[in-house]
Every structure is written in C-alpha cells, then in structure tokens.
Amino acid sequence: MSAPSKHHYIPVFYLRQWTTNGFLCEMRRVQDKVVVHSKAPDGTGWKKDLYKVEGVAPEFTQHFERAFMHMVDTGAAQAMRSITGGNIDLPVRERDAWIRFLLSLLFRNPEAVAEIQGQVLTLHRESRQRLRENYDELRHPDFPATLEEFDARTDPNAGAIAASNFLQQLMNLEGIANRLVRMRWGRLELWGSRHTLLTSDRPVCLPMRFKKGSIAFLLPISPRIAFTAAEDDSALEALARGDHTEMAFQINRQVVSQARQYVWALDDRALAFVRKHICSLPDRQILSDHARQLSLRRARGGA
16 A cells, blocks of 8 residues: 555545535635635645654555544534534534544644644754753663663654644643533525635634624535534524624635644635735644643653
8 A cells, every 4th residue: 555645634525525526615825925726626725744643664654644634534524514504413433523623723724734743843942951961760671771862762862753743632631522512503604695615725723803893613514504502592693693694704704814834725716815814814823832841841850
C-alpha cells in the first residue's frame, strides 16, 4: 500500500457538497490577491505530508493520516449523510463520529498542526535538557543507572511521536465533546436565501452570533444547510423564524473572515465578497501565551 502523502485538512466528502458536475469553485488567497479556480474536491484543501511523523520506521510515518484521520472522516461522512438527509437524532456511533469530526476541524489545519508540533517539540527538548543536566537527581527508579544508558534506550524521535499523539488527543477533547453531547442539535435550512452558503479552511463558527441571538456551534454542511448546536431549544427556534438571506450573509461573513487561505463555493458569484472579507479576523488561538509559558516553565523545572 502506498503512503497517503496527500493529507486533506478539509476532507473530500465534505467539499463534495459544493460541487456541480464534479467540480467546485476554489477562491484562494495568494499574498494579497484572491484567485479563482475550478477544482475537484480531491484537488484542494490538502497539504503534502501534513501529519507525517518524521524519523520513525517507514510503515509508521503516515499512521496518523492512514489510521486516525481515515477513521475520523469515514465515520463523519456517514453522519453527515444522515444530517443532510434530515436525521439529527443520530445513533451513538454516528454521533460520536460527528463530534470527533467537529473537534478535528479546529486543529487539523496546517497552521494549528505546525503550532502544536512546535510547542510539543520545544517542551520535549527543554525537559530532556533538564534531565541531562540533573539526571542523578531526577532519575526515576525504573530508569537506567547512567545518562548514557538512558540515551541509548530512548527513541530519538520521541518528540515527534509525542506531538502526533497530542494532536490526536486534542481531536478527542473530552470536555468539549461532553458539552456537544448535551447540546440541542439542529439543521438551519436556508432555502429562501438569495445567497448560498460558503465554506472555508476555517468552517466552524464557534460561536455564531446573529442579530437576534447566538448559538454555540455552527458548521455549513451544504450550500443551503448548516449544522447547529445550541444550549437550549429557544435559540434554534429563534433561528427558524429568522430571515434566510440575512442569516446566510452573516454565516458567510464569519466563515470567510476567519479563513486563512481557501474559500469554496458553488460558483464565483461571491468573489467580491470573499476579496473584501477573507482573513479579516485573527486566527483562532490554539495555545494561549499564558499556557505556552506555563508549560515551558514546568518543562524547565519551575513551579
């Protein structure tokens, strides 16, 4: 089996909802310009070897993509078929797969992956340096007697492996997952809108604020339908009475403003809108400065 080096951070099954005759409109930010191309879903929203683990045996370099991400997207594809078909009351397996997919969208893009990998590698390097300088004091009873023996038994790629494992843990965050389970799920259908919904490389609206209120979680899942999750039914009921065109405009503005590089659509009619709004919001912060400094201080042995 060939190694899957083409890693889709926005998966093909999801982008396929915006296709016409097998192609969708890709609006891509290149420096200060937005260029337009017609693309097949397999030809966009990916980066080569994004989740590759360097330095391990060849059969394990693509394990994250081949095993974990494949599992995430396969389960989510079935769940999204159910949701777009009108079934929100998903069986447990589909529900769990959908939650995992929603969480993955927060962390699987190239910028987040690079930030997470960089931080974990830094912490690993600092903690190893502290251990090297204080081996006798910090040595666990199960560790070898000398630093040389410890180094000989330690995988030199342990930092890269730890980064991959941590990324997987983030996509299974129990706290957020449990909160999503308790929320009221719904479908926002905007068949009366003059605008179709767009999607992007930051498609999750967390939260999504409308003029008459807000909901905790929103994801466009087709040009006319968005998945929603709210704390109670009242928010979803308010949306059902809202103006379709106005709501589609607000969703599109959020989805495009938080995009970094890509926006996808049925066609290029929203090109001027995309050029005006793309990347106009700061990217979602993955690691706060406080958390970054605190973890670094602990890796170095501080309180």
